[in-house]
Amino acid sequence: MSLLKDKKRGGEEKCPHPKKSGLFSLTSSVHKSYHIGFVRRVMCNGTSEDSLFSVPLEHLCPPLQSVVQVNFFCDYEESKGNYLVDVDGNCMLDVYTQITSIPIGYNHPALTKVMTDPKNMGTFVNRPALGMMPPEQFFEKLVNGLMAVGPKGFSRVQTMACGSCSNENANKAIFIWYRVRAGPWISGVLLFFFQVPGCPDLTLLSFMGGFHGRTLGHCNALLFSQTCSLLTGPSPPFPQLRYPLDQFERENAQEEACCLEEAEDLIVKWNQKGRHVVGVVIEPIQAEGGDNHASFDFYRKLRGITKKHGCAFLVNEVQTGGGSTGKFWAHKHWGLDDPADIVSFSKKMLTGGYYQKDGFQPDKVVAGSMCGTFISTFLPYFLSLLLSSSLLSSSSSSPSLLSSFFSSSSGSSTRGLETTLRTCC
């Protein structure tokens, strides 16, 4: 069933870009930020393509599943560091990093060592139900891994499997936190019968363009997103800033003030009509519904609004967490003593989950403890590497974990991107 191999052997559908014949570089669709890019191959003749196949796509997966988003097929054995190699042997500098899920590059030797360590085999080949039968080392892994880099002020962490379920269960924790305060809470049990209150008449506020996962209980507010949700709620506009920032200070301040005013108005209105806004959910940088930024002051004021109206504040750091903004958590830029009630994470953190304040821990099992056991084994090693290196240093003269890991250079045309990646991702 190896169509791809057969095609390559037979020389049919010859790749127009044989190995190392062209300059394969990268252009980024990110024009004013640093946290997510888009892989594009720039050919030696100056043309570019977003999607290349050595075999017609319809010969591969379409009979089995949707492939409309497939860009190309990769050779993950040959990929190294920041360089992604496709099945034709083309080598590309990659700042897309599997939708920001590769924290320290492909096939990092330290991670390979963890993988081949016989001591870890029992955890890898078995599938511990961590919430019920954790391995002996689980507590240590939490302490040395997630809690070692936990945002200040958070003493609890709930592991989950992915970004979507991290946000979903954080939403659920907020609903239950509100219910416990507001009642009725029937002897610690949320009576559930496919109706209210099991199906809560509560809601969350999410800004337009926000993205918090692809399951049904999220609170995205994406225009033209091809997904659907069961959660209806208020959705004020997210600030649309004008650039360069120093030339539009007055306009941008006004824009942010308008958005905050509308957010507060919507909280009041939805509360009045009986659909209580029990939480506000936001990304420190909108990373899917556009590449949208707001000032740190905007977030500080929004945090104030959540406190004023008794809303929980969930900061979704699935895409921004793990060091990609120059600080380990993007919300640290805001400089607040009490920046959030819950902080969700996934992707570069190698496991999903959320940090929460004590009050958001239900007294009974609600969320279930889900975690990528396999990948969480890596986490302490990754964090050790990250924290002992100068990856988060802004000094270009500092030695860099990633630069020392590079075994090849793609020439001056890619050096700028390497620097960007080194200091920002």
Place this chain on the structure above:
Amino acid sequence: MSLLKDKKRGGEEKCPHPKKSGLFSLTSSVHKSYHIGFVRRVMCNGTSEDSLFSVPLEHLCPPLQSVVQVNFFCDYEESKGNYLVDVDGNCMLDVYTQITSIPIGYNHPALTKVMTDPKNMGTFVNRPALGMMPPEQFFEKLVNGLMAVGPKGFSRVQTMACGSCSNENANKAIFIWYRVRAGPWISGVLLFFFQVPGCPDLTLLSFMGGFHGRTLGHCNALLFSQTCSLLTGPSPPFPQLRYPLDQFERENAQEEACCLEEAEDLIVKWNQKGRHVVGVVIEPIQAEGGDNHASFDFYRKLRGITKKHGCAFLVNEVQTGGGSTGKFWAHKHWGLDDPADIVSFSKKMLTGGYYQKDGFQPDKVVAGSMCGTFISTFLPYFLSLLLSSSLLSSSSSSPSLLSSFFSSSSGSSTRGLETTLRTCC
């Protein structure tokens, strides 16, 4: 931070059951079925305990996360086959199998071999975004893995990460399938703005006691479940059969007829009030809200009702799939030519996902392709072992993969359970 180790070394909190000092056996809470059990330790003095710790629980994880469901801590390196070893060295026959997620026992040599094969390292340590940048072998893995055991009549499979998101995205596929047929579908894009139609006014029918995951978009109807959902919908009673079956044939037939009648009435009523029941979701055996069975005839008639009213029929095989009922898919027992529109799976299948008919494949990306890359690498090997063995054979004289894997026998008291496990799990 190794509290557990320190305690053991210091001899404090001495385990009352030192290694091999007692007969550690198993009693099951499953009284009339075979698909899920509950681990219990029976001590040499005849007493039993569900939960044992060598260190007080509050010294471990509670400061970090909820542990109210933790039964005990395991030594996954020492566990083998069907025998689970805890951190005190106690060895137990385990039919709970990590909530039915271990298909062929702990530390199976074939899976360990896959794990240590250098060829697989690139897939393991990197995290391919399968929906966008799959590895070269992905198609082969789908064909040799999931499609090799796909239910008859299903030509498409969508991989997902876990059981919850498999059911969630199957629900979403049903909503979109219905919208496409009913309109309005705006040029292939489901306009989504935190409101209808992005937040659809559609619903699904799920029987009381049904369980389909712990995310917010599921359609559980569990009494006293400590969870919550955003999906409201009809929930008819599931048959409560009386046993022994041959003594209550008339009563059970009447019970099932009543449940079917109520299900059909509810579909009509919810449709009339504008909340269209676009799908019916059911487990072949209710496996969380009780251990509840219905006759194959009940399922055949229910399938007829879904066809009559144009509802999609989603069969949730997350807990029953993978051979645990004596057939690879539990719904095969029904003997129908067209048993379902979508079949979801996870757990013993080592990756989540769902099989679907062609009509349920959206023309645009909706679900996203999520899959446990790491674990899906195991799948073809597991299936090869399963299919080449007589694990699904009911003949007790056949050689068994699991029995041949047992390196030790726990004596006659456990042989009955081994046989049960061998033929049923």
